[in-house]
Amino acid sequence: MNPDASGAPPATAGKTGSARAATRRKARDPLAPDPAGAQAGGAGSAEGGFDPHVPNVDYGVLDNLIGYALRRAQIRIYEDFVLSLAQWQITPPRFSALVIISRNPHLKLTELAHILGIARSGAVLLVDALEEMKLVARRPAPGDRRAYSLVLTPAGRRTLEAATQAVVAHDAHAGSALTETEQATLKSLLARLAPPRAG
Amino acid sequence: MNPDASGAPPATAGKTGSARAATRRKARDPLAPDPAGAQAGGAGSAEGGFDPHVPNVDYGVLDNLIGYALRRAQIRIYEDFVLSLAQWQITPPRFSALVIISRNPHLKLTELAHILGIARSGAVLLVDALEEMKLVARRPAPGDRRAYSLVLTPAGRRTLEAATQAVVAHDAHAGSALTETEQATLKSLLARLAPPRAG
Numbered sequence: 001m002n003p004d005a006s007g008a009p010p011a012t013a014g015k016t017g018s019a020r021a022a023t024r025r026k027a028r029d030p031l032a033p034d035p036a037g038a039q040a041g042g043a044g045s046a047e048g049g050f051d052p053h054v055p056n057v058d059y060g061v062l063d064n065l066i067g068y069a070l071r072r073a074q075i076r077i078y079e080d081f082v083l084s085l086a087q088w089q090i091t092p093p094r095f096s097a098l099v100i101i102s103r104n105p106h107l108k109l110t111e112l113a114h115i116l117g118i119a120r121s122g123a124v125l126l127v128d129a130l131e132e133m134k135l136v137a138r139r140p141a142p143g144d145r146r147a148y149s150l151v152l153t154p155a156g157r158r159t160l161e162a163a164t165q166a167v168v169a170h171d172a173h174a175g176s177a178l179t180e181t182e183q184a185t186l187k188s189l190l191a192r193l194a195p196p197r198a199g
Numbered sequence: 200m201n202p203d204a205s206g207a208p209p210a211t212a213g214k215t216g217s218a219r220a221a222t223r224r225k226a227r228d229p230l231a232p233d234p235a236g237a238q239a240g241g242a243g244s245a246e247g248g249f250d251p252h253v254p255n256v257d258y259g260v261l262d263n264l265i266g267y268a269l270r271r272a273q274i275r276i277y278e279d280f281v282l283s284l285a286q287w288q289i290t291p292p293r294f295s296a297l298v299i300i301s302r303n304p305h306l307k308l309t310e311l312a313h314i315l316g317i318a319r320s321g322a323v324l325l326v327d328a329l330e331e332m333k334l335v336a337r338r339p340a341p342g343d344r345r346a347y348s349l350v351l352t353p354a355g356r357r358t359l360e361a362a363t364q365a366v367v368a369h370d371a372h373a374g375s376a377l378t379e380t381e382q383a384t385l386k387s388l389l390a391r392l393a394p395p396r397a398g
Contacts, residue, residue, distance in 0.1 A: 049395055050316040057314055058302040061363055062295060065370045067276050069386045071291065074273055075316040076393035077266050083396075092270065096261060103257040115256055117249040117274040164260055171264045177391040186392075187268045189385040192376040194275035196248055197282075 050075045084170035098160045106149040249274045283369035289362050297359045305348040
C-alpha cells in the first residue's frame with residue numbers, strides 16, 4: 001500500500017552525488033501512493049509537470065467547476081512540494097503529521113486522523129511510514145493501556161526543522177505570482193468554500 | 200487497494216429503503232482509498248464532517264501556508280462531493296475520468312493519466328473500478344495492437360448524465376457563500392498558483 005515506506009532514508013544534512021541522484025530518481029515516482037487516481041503528484045512529474053490544460057483535450061463541465069479549479073491548483077502545488085522536499089522524502093501528509101505531532105503532546109492516532117481529515121487506516125499507514133523513517137515513535141499513552149501517543153524522535157525534530165524551511169520556501173513559490181493582498185483574499189475565499197450542510 | 204471497486208452497484212433511478220441505508224453507510228466510509236492519509240474524505244465524514252480548526256489543536260506553521268488552506272478547502276469539498284454522489288458511488292476522480300472519456304474519443308489509459316495528473320498505476324485502478332461498475336469499457340485501439348481506447352458504456356452515459364447534474368448542484372453548494380464575482384476571483388487566483396519552476 002505504501003511503496004516508499006520501506007527503505008526511506010532518514011534525513012541527512014549532506015548527501016553524496018549518487019545519493020542525491022537516487023533521491024531525484026525517487027522524486028520522479030509518486031512519493032505518496034496514488035491508488036484510483038485519488039492523489040496528485042503522479043506520472044505528470046516525470047513528464048515535465050502537470051499540464052492543467054492539455055492541448056486539444058475537451059474538459060467539458062470540469063472547466064466550470066470550482067472543485068476542479070481547486071484540484072488543478074492542488075496537483076501543481078503537490079508536485080512542487082514533493083520535488084522541494086525530495087531530499088527528506090517528505091510528502092504533504094507526512095509534513096502535516098510531523099507538525100501536528102510536534103505541537104500537540106500526547107496525541108493519539110485517532111486524534112491525528114481527525115485533525116488531518118483522513119481515515120484512521122490512512123493515519124496508520126502514515127505513522128507507520130514516519131516510524132520506519134525513524135522520525136516518529138509510539139509511546140504508551142498515560143491512563144489508557146490500549147492506546148499510545150505519538151512523539152517526534154530527535155531525528156524527527158531535526159528533520160522537521162529543516163523541512164519546515166523548505167516548505168515555507170515552497171509555499172512562497174506557490175504564491176509568488178500573487179500579491180500579499182491577493183494571497184490573503186485567496187485564503188479567505190478558500191475558507192468560505194463548502195459550508196456545512198444544514199441537518 | 201480499492202476496497203469499494205468490487206460490488207459497487209451501477210446507477211439505479213429508484214432505490215429501496217434498505218438499499219438507500221446501505222448507500223448511506225457506505226458513504227460514511229471513504230469511497231476512495233486513503234492510504235498514507237494522502238486523500239480526503241476519510242474518518243471525518245463519520246464524525247459529522249471535517250473540522251478545519253479542531254478546538255485546542257495547535258496547527259503551527261500549517262495555519263500560514265497557502266497549501267494547507269487549499270488542503271482544508273479540498274477536504275470539505277471532497278466530503279460534500281462524495282456524499283452528494285453516494286447513490287452512484289462516484290468519487291471526484293471517477294467523475295473526472297468519466298467526463299474526460301466521454302468527451303475525448305479514442306482516449307488511451309496513459310493519456311487519461313496525463314490529463315488527470317495521476318500516475319499510470321492510479322489510472323489503471325481507476326479504470327478497473329469504472330469497468331467493474333459497468334460504466335467504462337476497453338476497446339482495441341485503432342492502429343496499435345498493444346493499446347486500447349476507453350469508451351463509456353450506455354450505462355456509463357446515463358450515469359454520467361445524472362451524476363453531472365448532482366455534481367453541478369454540489370459545486371454550486373460549494374461556492375454558495377461566495378458571490379459570482381468572488382467565485383471568478385477565486386478561480387483566477389487558483390490558476391495562478393505554483394507557476395512552473397524555471398529550468
